[in-house]
Amino acid sequence: MNLRLITALFLAFGLLLTADLSVAQSAGDGQVQTGTDQVILTRWALQHIMARHWPDSTATGAGKFQAGTTEATLRDMINQAVRNGRARHNTHGRPGTIYEYDFQRQIGTTIDGGPASRLRVVVSNRNEVITAFPF
DSSP states (O other), rough: OHHHHHHHHHHHHHHHHHHHHHHHHOOOOOEEEEEOOOOOOOOHHHHHHHHSSSTTTOOOOHHHHHHOHHHHHHHHHHHHHHHHHHEEEOSOSSEEEEEEEOOOSOEOOTTSSSEEEEEEEETTTTBBBEEEEEO
16 A cells, blocks of 8 residues: 555645544534533524524514523523423424423413413434424
């Protein structure tokens, strides 16, 4: 085998390892740490959550977060739910995972307007948050 080829393979392998490590350790904008796993809260998902589930949303048929909820507290709650919550497959044959966690305190209102202490987070197979809402 050619020495240049071996050197190139080692360099390429090293670059791949370095790139993977930096992504895995990065919890920058949009990512929620979940122990060894990460889920990504995209701008699109955040906008969806705010439009449908934020305290001032006029959307009907949706759980709402408590007044005073911020983007930072939402990220923290998603982090806790994914890290500590019960995981199950998404429903109706859709890909992804649903995480449910009970905070043992009110975090918002249910679809019917009652107090909600639980958070449901739906995550795609690409580890991207699809939605999160109190129930």
